[in-house]
Amino acid sequence: MRRRRGHSGPGSAAAAALTTLALAAGVAGCGTAPGPDPADVTGSITWWDTSGPTEAPAVHRLVAEFEKEHPGIDVSYVNVDFFEAQQKYRDAVRDGGEVPDVLRADVGWMAGFVQDGLLADLTGTPAVPEPEGFLETTTASVVYDGRTFGAPQVTDPLALLYNKELFAEAGLTRPPDTWEALRDAALEIKEVTGVDGVALNTDPYYALPFLYGEGSDLLDPDRSRITIADEASVRAATTAAELVTSGAARKPPAEDAYGAMQSAFRSGEVAMILDGPWATTGIFEGEAFTDRANLGIAPIPAGSTGERGSPTGGHNLVVSAGTRYPEAAQLFVGFMTAAEQQERLALELGLLPTRKAAYTRAVLSDPVRNSFYFASTKCVPRLSVPEGAELFARFGPRWEAVLRGDEPPAKALSETAYDWQSSLLPGWSVTR
Structure with missing residues (x-):
């Protein structure tokens, strides 16, 4: 977006x-x-x-x-x-x-x-x-x-969408309720079925559930602070990056990560994605979901804080x-x-x-x-700030770099924070 x-x-x-x-x-x-x-x-x-x-x-x-x-x-x-x-x-x-x-x-x-x-x-x-x-x-x-x-x-809330048949084949009886459990489930599915466990979208909007799970956000408007590079945010980005490095998630492509994610899920080449209700019409056209009952939908997994959240x-x-x-x-x-x-x-x-x-x-x-x-x-509720559009636009390439393993999470988020401070939010402090 x-x-x-x-x-x-x-x-x-x-x-x-x-x-x-x-x-x-x-x-x-x-x-x-x-x-x-x-x-x-x-x-x-x-x-x-x-x-x-x-x-x-x-x-x-x-x-x-x-x-x-x-x-x-x-x-x-x-x-x-x-x-x-x-x-x-x-x-x-x-x-x-x-x-x-x-x-x-x-x-x-x-x-x-x-x-x-x-x-x-x-x-x-x-x-x-x-x-x-x-x-x-x-x-x-x-x-x-x-x-x-x-x-x-x-x-349009995001949710965890999953392939029930692949879960059953891997002996999994319920969707994961934490990011750690999601990683473990994805690795189990891959080992048993040979299918990738999860695919991620590189759009920065999809980074928000990871941030919310660590009690963080892009900004703290109450105090005019940029929080995208704080300890909790780095922990969130590291969690997302490790899904890829661990083999639980397939490496997102450099072009059209969303289209690739959708295509893989529809065809049964991947067991889990994060997406919203707008995606279901296309999903039900895929060969893996000719039986609509095969689509499982669960709330976003929780982070290490025990909290979970989907952006509105x-x-x-x-x-x-x-x-x-x-x-x-x-x-x-x-x-x-x-x-x-x-x-x-x-x-x-x-x-x-x-x-x-x-x-x-x-x-x-x-x-x-x-x-x-x-x-x-x-x-x-998403932060409704005038700068919000450009914040996401500038964050996008760095979030993609995090998920593709091209840049360490701490470095990518720090660069994002100081870019925002210098060009969009002068006078705001950066929380580390």
Whole structure:
């Protein structure tokens, strides 16, 4: 997941993060202000949707239903590549290009967009009716200074996915609940079956479960400290690196580690991966999972502290600050993030809703969604800082170097910390 950043000086990230987390619960107190009759609202809006190829057709059908329900509103649907959308959006704003009225924004983009004034305030609008109905873990990325700048559409916790048949063949009866147990299980699977135990993704987002398991994080915004190189973080990175050096995990390729991980898991060439609910549609197309019951889903393993945590990923629908048709854009966001639509996408695509009411009996009757919902109870709210996008972008090559054995964990994390300090977070201290 790629990210960009914004910065307004030392301490700005801390203020944003603290305000977001402290006031997320306060979104429940914001009612919907009186507005025009929806039947009277007209306008032509453009929506940039970053859904993947397996999701986009179903989402597009919902757009057609919205237009049927609101004949005065025309929606121009544009599917934009997720990895290009953030910069494309910023470029359009900067260059005076065609800025979409509505954007599907990764939660990691939000703080920078809000700081730079790119998003409309949706507090009390039809875009977020009944805001108290969202899962508490999803609102941290949309509330700033008590104002709401987006509507959570989907949440994406990471979980441990495993091949039950390979586990049984190796004599394993349950998924590992610690990183140490995962290493041992992976080595046992490899010895008995000849199949690699686990594959890792080199994207730095996937480093967070290792950090959380050691009680660490990228930053400590409360004290304006960079913690990526502290003792706990080095211990976390060492744990991940040793999965590869021990032979428990296959060495990630230098190119498209995520694609390689997915392909190996689908075909039964590897027994375990870390991934989210968005991946299950493709997994069930793989030869190893023609029997859907073969897919096991468990919470992220715990670190040496006994704690475990999955980062709260996901996407929000936001409205551009300069939209010419705010009422139309608000109605569209409200429709697309309503519990009814979220339930439908969950049933069709396996996505995890952000609305509590979308967790109906039908949604939770599916073992996959039920397992991910349970995994989401172990979620840790990600630090919502304007610099977050660039922090990950700069961390990425070094995290890849750690997993590929090209650089010692302590050195890679120290270089990351001082790079952040010199270029993104001047005035912050580095904790070692």
